[in-house]
Amino acid sequence: MPALRLPPQAPSLAEAVAEAVRDGIAAGELVPETTYSVYQLADLLGVSRSPVREGMLRLAEAGLVEIRRNRGFRVLRPRAHDVEEIIEIRLALEPPAARKAALIGTDEQHAAIRSALATMADAAARGDDASFWPADRTLHDLLLRASGNARAAAVVAQLRSTTALLGPPTTASGRTLKQIHAEHEPVVTAVLARDGAAAETAMRAHLEATGAALLASYSARSS
Template sequence: MRALSMPAEAPSLADAVAQAVRDGVAAGELVPERTYSVYQLADQLGVSRSPVREAMLRLAEAGLVEIRRNRGFRVLPPRAHDVEEIIEIRLALEPAAARKAALRGTDAQHAEIRSALDAMAAAAARGDDASFWPADRTLHDLLLRASGNARAAAVVDRLRSATALLGPPTTARGRTLTEIHAEHEVVVAAVLARDGTAAEAAMRAHLEATGRLLIAHLRP
């Protein structure tokens, strides 16, 4: 196995292992035709086998690896179809949630949403990807929770994790952080104005644009 390295920061060891594998795939250090051992990966990354197994389960759910019983795992090339499915599910959940967040969200929830958008704006102004994407994720989570559907928030969080493992963020394929923030700003403005129809339309437009860029990157 070629040299892999853990990212400098990650929410958990399993997240760090998953990112190390994804980076290894992107760099050509892990290739589809080989089967890799969980034990070898754990030793190389300097972690126990438990976070490696958890990472493999996440990667398998995302469609990036195939787990081979008693043998290890095999890398699968990312497919546009995987992203299409994820975006389709998010489109079924998030536009409607944005509408409900506008109509049903409390003033306190709206203030949290505004704060998350401000954090995105500040990160975009600094060109700070490391701060921007967690703020983006927080904003989507807050909108879903303000709609009153915590289960949908959990589903979308898992889907976003899967999308992150399938390829680079859309800033690598045609959008700047400032442009992505602007798409969210339209959503939040509608939510704060309690305009459910506009919030739903803005969220749908944002997700469709994101999907197009991600899918274009994965298609040959």
């Protein structure tokens, strides 16, 4: 049985269910092409079926799951075009956000960003995927929120859940933890120096490298 849990803070029960499923997908607890019932998910999360159905409809609108009438839902594996669209959206959102995070982020927010990068560095040195990827997600989330755009942070979190279906991030991207950490260093260095232009450039370079690696991995899997 998949191991899922409701997040402690969410604007609604339906959104909490959707987030729990996104997290379950990213963690590999929910796998592509397997059908899960609404009853099963409601029991796992300890909620009624109504918020589960609403949460699944939200994920279906985002293209993350497919609703199967009278059967439940199944997780959809992204296509090459999906990956291209996701990277395009992230490129539209995250480089400008990195610039704003550098210019308007508070000292407290910058300290949290520095801490997230340090956690990534420690995890990369140990080869600890389980600690690295939550810190990576936290870093991107902190940068987006430091720019003053919480909605963009939510959008990116959802998009990352989709690309997580390509497999473990190091496998999917073809890069080591240390290499991925190294791509984030110039972003954070520029943000902490309040150099908006450099932060934007570094984030764009990181996302372009990520997109190219994900598409190469997808092509290899499909050949």
